Amino acid sequence: MIEVKERTQSEFASSRKVNIPKVLLLNPPSKNIIFRDLYHTFSSKGSYIWAPADILILSATLGHDFYVSIIDCVAEKLNEKTLLNKIKIHKSFDFIISLTSSLSWDYDKKLFSKLKESFVDSKLLIVGDFGKEHGALALSECDEVDGMLLDFTSTNLIEVLNNWDMEISQNQAPHNWVLRTPHGIRKGLIAKRNKVFEVGTPHHEQLSISNYRQPLNRRLPVATILGSVGCPFMCGFCSQSSVAWTTRPAEEIHREIQYLYELGVREIMFRDQLMEASRKNLLRLCDLLEKEGPDITWFCNSRADTLDDELIAAMHRAGCHTVLIGIETANDNILAELKAKKSRELTETRINSLRAKGISVIGYFILGLPGEKLAGLDDTIDYACNLNIDLASFATPSPDYGTQLRTLAIEKGLVDPSVIFNVDRSKTATALNKNITPKTLERVRRKAVRRFYLRPRQVLRVFHMTGANPQLICNAIINFLQMARNYFFGGRL
DSSP: OOOOOOOOHHHHHHGGGTTOOEEEEEEOOOSSOEEEETTEEEEOSSSOBOOOHHHHHHHHHHTTTSEEEEEEHHHHTOOHHHHHHHHTTOSOOSEEEEEOOTTTHHHHHHHHHHHHHHOTTSEEEEEOTTHHHHHHHHHHHOTTOOEEESOTTOTTHHHHHHTHHHHHHSSSOOTTEEEEETTEEEEOOOOOOOSBOOOOOOOGGGSOGGGOBOTTOSSSSEEEEOOEESOSSOOTTOGGGGSOOEEOOHHHHHHHHHHHHHTTOOEEEEOOSOTTSSHHHHHHHHHHHHHHOOOOEEEEEEOTTTOOHHHHHHHHHTTEEEEEEEEEOSOHHHHHHTTOOOOHHHHHHHHHHHHHTTOEEEEEEESSOTTOOHHHHHHHHHHHHHSSOSEEEEEOOOOOTTSHHHHHHHHTTSSOTTSOOOOOTTTOOOOOSTTOOHHHHHHHHHHHHHHHHSSHHHHHHHHHHHTTOHHHHHHHHHHHHHHIIIIISTTOO
8 A cells, every 4th residue: 555645835845944956847827728748739629638747757757856846837727926926935946847838938938037036046947849959949039948858758857957057067968958058058969768767656646636637537536647758650740750769667657556546546548659659568557457456447549550459458457448549541641651550441440349348449630631632631531420439539730849740841831940830739720731721621620520529429429438427427518618619610609
């Protein structure tokens, strides 16, 4: 049995008496529900929200040597003023590490100036999706920022913070860092990742878990776990294609699940880009959950070409109830050009195998990929409606950092490579082919959502997924109304 000890603000204040460096991990305020994690940024299309995976991993890493405090302004609905009031009781932090993003940068950097005014002696560090490409530019635009961490799994994080003065005095930044030094802004090399990384258990107790919700969860409360980072595949439309894959051991993930269960959590959302990237590790985790517990349910991202009957059966026995699969398009040739090794036939086979085990399936689709024609969009919509899936998400191509799509967008003059890119892929359509305009693409996306969800059988499926739980039904209705506002009525509700 794990002893649960919550870290309160009073305990944090008392730590001033002890010579332990203090770190604030911050997800800054935003005007709407925005996700700044895992090297890409977007806003919630419904009312769902989850804990930032970057902060969770950082809290686990730093928790060994630092006193960590976490504030998730998005989940707590804190604006700039309420945030500053919340933390004014603290005379100082040694370090403030804040998430930022290409979507929110212009807003975030104004906050950073005010944070520096309140905590003049604190070192202000940032983590964000554009770091590898524009980390040095960010520091030049915001004098208050002392450095940018390019990889939140960095193995030298603690070493750099513990030896900060020595590190910034060097003429070259350490690996995975952009630092403001006496010699100017310096960017270090991107270090090669190990195939396995261990961080311990993140400080979930610092978060208000009841603030997080997902339309897919079957039980409450729901928490987020990141079992791996990046992806071994090189799909041209995915921001994770440029992120070297690394995974945590199954035993460490299992201990985190046990800890969350002691905190009252009954559902897990795995933020891994590909849950079965390590088949051996997933089978081991499923075996631990099946034999040792706890009684917890979960859902995850997957791929049709990496699943098989043995994995599906093991996942089901271990509590998996929903799998999200990237289907993208009905056109196999377009997928092949973007290095996505998938096919309609294999996708349909895996979906049927999952459904046969009682596992729900959510399909991800992308409308308007390069080379796609207008008629092809209707084919993809028809395909989605005819598949044996429970829910569907329709996105448009987004030239995220590190993607083949971004390179293509730059070549076509759709993105200025000299500035930090800030398109919200959840709300703004970017046309990456000459056949379809952004306006047309957005119209087709709205049509896709209407056609898929305004079917009687679809309403019944959503009701079935809630298990007739009143709270979950309420959450589903709220998400539906938000989606209706965005897609059925053009944001006018």
